[in-house]
Amino acid sequence: MTPAQFVTESAPSGEWKRQGNRFTGRISRDSASAPGEGPDEHGRWPVEPGRYRLVVSLACPWAHRSLIVRKLLGLEDAISLAIVDPIRDEQGWRFTLDPDGRDPVLGISYLSEVYLATDPQYEGRVTVPAIVDTVTGQVVTNDYPQITLDLSTEWIDFHRPGAPDLIPAEREEMDQLIEEIYADVNNGVYRCGFATTQETYEAAYDALFARLDVLEQRLDDRDYLLGDSLSEVDVRLFTTLVRFDAVYHGHFKCNRNKLTEFPNLWAYARRLYQQPGFGETVDFDQIKRHYYLTHTTINPNGIVPKGPDPRSWTA
Ligand SMILES: N[C@@H](CCC(=O)N[C@@H](CS)C(=O)NCC(=O)O)C(=O)O
Incomplete structure (x- = not known):
């Protein structure tokens, strides 16, 4: 059999099996946490404009979804954006497009730094999109299908006037x-x-x-x-x-x-x-x-x- 691009995600049959999303925190209107606090007892982080940073690669289709939805809903001021270099090196996604090769808000050179700060045992691929909390430096979520849904439902108080309703009532x-x-x-x-x-x-x-x-x-x-x-x-x-x-x-x-x-x-x-x-x-x-x-x-x-x-x- 030919070698796999990502060996740990290749089944014995030769089929590609995508890894799961490691971080599944939610930023939620229902969070019981006060501004500046971490997640509540149900793992819900407080909605707080200016607090969270969305990390994307412009190359990545999963990250691209969140970029489009953030823009459609007018959340650019509420959730800041970090863009990684489209070329990963052996340590993964890096901030080489930024001055001094560091994200100016998170102060990191590699996205892996916040993954490992959140879970020192993490061994999977370090992926985008990820939402990082700028207060604690923790990864809140890399759960890309949930990220866009939550931008629609949980950040509604910060949508621009006339923002489209992307989630139909009957789902x-x-x-x-x-x-x-x-x-x-x-x-x-x-x-x-x-x-x-x-x-x-x-x-x-x-x-x-x-x-x-x-x-x-x-x-x-x-x-x-x-x-x-x-x-x-x-x-x-x-x-x-x-x-x-x-x-x-x-x-x-x-x-x-x-x-x-x-x-x-x-x-x-x-x-x-x-x-x-x-x-x-x-x-x-x-x-x-x-x-x-x-x-x-x-x-x-x-x-x-x-x-x-x-x-x-x-x-
Ligand atoms: N979080 C998902 C999907 C996100 C994803 O795969 N993003 C790609 C870019 S499109 C990535 O970050 N890949 C990191 C890598 O290939 O090392 C996963 O773990 O498979």
Whole structure:
């Protein structure tokens, strides 16, 4: 069998099995803690504008969700932002884009410093997005699916006037879509790219394109996945679609079709890209350099492709 990019997350079958999220604290309106205090007895941290720092890589699709939702809801002043270098070294994500290579608020050079300060035994991959408490220096959460939901529901008092309601009152349909899109598309592209056997790669590839075919059809008569208005699931699909032709099609061998060959999905992705909060958060250069330069098992020569031409997103 060929070597895996992340050995501990590769099953004996060759299938990619993503690690769990280690830190699952919640910042909640229901916290019984006073400002400046840690979590209450239920693990809920107090909502406090200016206190927490969201750490992202612009390359990462899971972090990208939180960046978009923070912007859509107008939470930029309430939750500050740290951006890591898209290229990890052997110690992981680093703050080499900042002066002196340190995050100016947290004072750290590597994200691993706060992971290890929070859990000295931590041995998994140090991942973005993460929300870090600037008072204690602890990681509150790296639970990326919960982070965006909580920005909608728990930070509501700090949303900008007219902020979109990204969570529908009736959640069943959205939650079902979220689950299918996560399994087959968001994580599906990784299951293609990180598979180490032909069979597991082909199974992931088939599930991915079967799901994209269903979504293509769904968008035949609607602008957004749930109908007329934008919701959380659109954000989640967008961050994978925007990386599709630049990275997943080639690097992860998701190459039955390009995104541009699905008329509805391509029109939908471009429509989102051109809305406030979406295109302005996309950095194709960092996206491409991250994937092609850090997955050395998949792309050992480190060549970063020149294309595709990003102007197609705005033309
Ligand atoms: N927290 C999740 C998802 C977040 C995630 O995978 N983020 C990637 C970037 S897209 C990351 O931080 N990877 C660190 C690494 O590859 O070492 C996980 O642990 O798998």
